Amino acid sequence: LWRRCLAQLEVELPEQQFNTWIRPLQAVEDGRTLRLLAPNRFVVDWVNENVAGRITELVDAVGEEPTPAVVLEVGSRPAAPAMTINTHQPVAATRAPAYIAPAPVRDIPTVLGSRLNPDFTFTNFVEGKSNQLGRAAAFQVAENPGRAYNPLFIYGGVGLGKTHLMHAVGNMIRARNEHARVAYVHSERFVGDMVKALQHNTINDFKTAYRSLDALLIDDIQFFAGKDRSQEEFFHTFNALFEGQQQIIMTCDRYPKELDGLEERLKSRFGWGLTVAIEPPELETCVAILMSKAAQTRVDLPDEVAFFIAKRIRSNVRELEGALRRVVANSQFTGRAITMEFAKESLRDLLASQDRMVTIENIQKTVAEYFKIRVADLLSKRRSRSIARPRQVAMALAKELTSHSLPEIGDAFGGRDHTTVLHACRVIKELRESNTRTSEDYSNLLRTLAG
Ligand code: ADP
Ligand code: MG
Numbered sequence: 001l002w003r004r005c006l007a008q009l010e011v012e013l014p015e016q017q018f019n020t021w022i023r024p025l026q027a028v029e030d031g032r033t034l035r036l037l038a039p040n041r042f043v044v045d046w047v048n049e050n051v052a053g054r055i056t057e058l059v060d061a062v063g064e065e066p067t068p069a070v071v072l073e074v075g076s077r078p079a080a081p082a083m084t085i086n087t088h089q090p091v092a093a094t095r096a097p098a099y100i101a102p103a104p105v106r107d108i109p110t111v112l113g114s115r116l117n118p119d120f121t122f123t124n125f126v127e128g129k130s131n132q133l134g135r136a137a138a139f140q141v142a143e144n145p146g147r148a149y150n151p152l153f154i155y156g157g158v159g160l161g162k163t164h165l166m167h168a169v170g171n172m173i174r175a176r177n178e179h180a181r182v183a184y185v186h187s188e189r190f191v192g193d194m195v196k197a198l199q200h201n202t203i204n205d206f207k208t209a210y211r212s213l214d215a216l217l218i219d220d221i222q223f224f225a226g227k228d229r230s231q232e233e234f235f236h237t238f239n240a241l242f243e244g245q246q247q248i249i250m251t252c253d254r255y256p257k258e259l260d261g262l263e264e265r266l267k268s269r270f271g272w273g274l275t276v277a278i279e280p281p282e283l284e285t286c287v288a289i290l291m292s293k294a295a296q297t298r299v300d301l302p303d304e305v306a307f308f309i310a311k312r313i314r315s316n317v318r319e320l321e322g323a324l325r326r327v328v329a330n331s332q333f334t335g336r337a338i339t340m341e342f343a344k345e346s347l348r349d350l351l352a353s354q355d356r357m358v359t360i361e362n363i364q365k366t367v368a369e370y371f372k373i374r375v376a377d378l379l380s381k382r383r384s385r386s387i388a389r390p391r392q393v394a395m396a397l398a399k400e401l402t403s404h405s406l407p408e409i410g411d412a413f414g415g416r417d418h419t420t421v422l423h424a425c426r427v428i429k430e431l432r433e434s435n436t437r438t439s440e441d442y443s444n445l446l447r448t449l450a451g
Helices: 002-012 015-022 041-050 052-062 132-143 162-176 187-199 203-211 228-243 264-270 283-296 303-312 317-334 340-346 348-356 360-370 375-379 385-401 406-412 418-434 436-450
Strands: 026-029 033-038 069-074 152-156 182-186 215-219 247-252 274-278
Touching: 002 015, 002 052, 015 041, 015 203, 033 041, 041 052, 041 069, 052 069, 132 152, 132 162, 132 247, 132 274, 152 162, 152 375, 162 182, 162 215, 162 247, 182 187, 187 203, 187 215, 187 228, 203 228, 215 228, 228 247, 228 264, 283 303, 283 317, 303 317, 303 340, 317 340, 340 348, 360 375, 360 385, 360 406, 360 436, 375 385, 385 406, 385 418, 385 436, 406 418, 418 436
Parallel strands: 033 069, 152 247, 152 274, 182 215, 215 247
Antiparallel strands: 026 033
């Protein structure tokens, strides 16, 4: 019976709606009732609102005697497909999350952004002190989505592995249950899709699609800053998912409380679960990452070369990878083995331009290490002396060593005003003349950074 209705609905409904809302339904028929089991209450609500009437009509039209009653509820069929009439046990009508439920194959509708990247897994994520907490939290979430930490909020600078970790969680949830509905969406994409949905009057589809997920991974939420309509929409999505114990994972380039242009109610919600920082990797982790990437591509990378690259490319993992790729490509092209000499030669241009070009990131990292604080502290709003002073030193160094403007520097330090940077430069200039300690610190840092 259901199969016949299904065939008809497939013809009548837009493909995306059909795939999103109808395909996930499991049918249990016993002659008197057609019980439709939905993976979650959002599907139930949508079907009730939009096609329940039509389904009843179709069931009528099939003309079974007596006409079966249609029951729609949250639940899942027992795993064994053999279903004998009359011994059917009523399934628990709890809000069983879909990742436990065996269900037909469901595609993530295209409204929901891009797919998970299968290359980003826990297996190839190298653990180090800098990312240990983030990794552990992410792993627990992957083992127990919606129940371990919700939301999970990961923040840290660019190229440190936030996106990688996020996909790793998504991939693991999917590996443990291939039917779990997991969507990865970059915040920019969320904003863009929402605007399109508003224009095309499909905002309700947009809403319901998001709310039917088992896990929503939303990357780089700093893009929501200043976009009120998107924040509003995300706020409701967040609430719906949270209430349904559906997992939310977010990343951001800074601590959420310090993101300007973000509504307070969102900021406070982001802290309801667990917030973890990812720090720039220390040398050993950089080396381990290089060795791991080399092993993955079956490249023979001598330890000393790995150390050399890790030491010289200091800003982030993405650039570390870039440097390794360059050496490997060069080696494959010339057929020469990767020796120290060869690596130096391959990276000569890169290193030369890097030496000439000190980045703000690099300054932050070096200053944080020097004062034994975290980069996140430098970007934070904390004002204690032990943080504020190093922050001013870092800003002054950024002004002296890079060609960035004051507003750009302010922005790179957790979105501060250019007057704050200017003030920092003046304070440091004065202290260098009056305070030997600051003067020494500054010279040391200058030497480390500019050689
Ligand atoms: P972010 O999102 O923080 O800017 P990404 O997750 O995009 O950074 O990471 C940049 C690159 O570095 C990716 O190719 C990622 O695989 C790699 N990477 C980052 N951290 C690690 C790690 N701990 N182990 C292995 N690869 C890593
Ligand atoms: Mg990223």
